[in-house]
Amino acid sequence: MTVADKQKMEITILPNGEVSIKVLCVAGPSCESVSAALEASLGKVKAREKTTEYYEEHIDQTTGITAGTGTK
Numbered sequence: 534m535t536v537a538d539k540q541k542m543e544i545t546i547l548p549n550g551e552v553s554i555k556v557l558c559v560a561g562p563s564c565e566s567v568s569a570a571l572e573a574s575l576g577k578v579k580a581r582e583k584t585t586e587y588y589e590e591h592i593d594q595t596t597g598i599t600a601g602t603g604t605k
Contacts, residue, residue, distance in 0.1 A: 540567050551579070560589040 543555040552575055556564040564587060572578055 542568060542571070544571075555584070557586075560586050562587060 539558040541557040543557060545553040545555075547553070554568050554571060556567045559567055564584075
């Protein structure tokens with residue numbers, strides 16, 4: 534199974550038209566690239582909240598390189 538197979542987004546559309554996107558199962562800052570196209574098509578980002586997964590390190594299965602922010 535590849536990392537791409539594990540990527541998920543939870544999308545909530547509120548009655549006032551606001552859209553909330555939560556990226557799941559993606560460690561490190563690469564989660565931002567998962568939602569980038571959807572965010573761009575919806576318009577201006579009002580706010581961004583990082584989950585604990587954002588601060589986790591991810592080991593690339595093809596290279597063995599650890600990626601992440603390294604800070605918590």
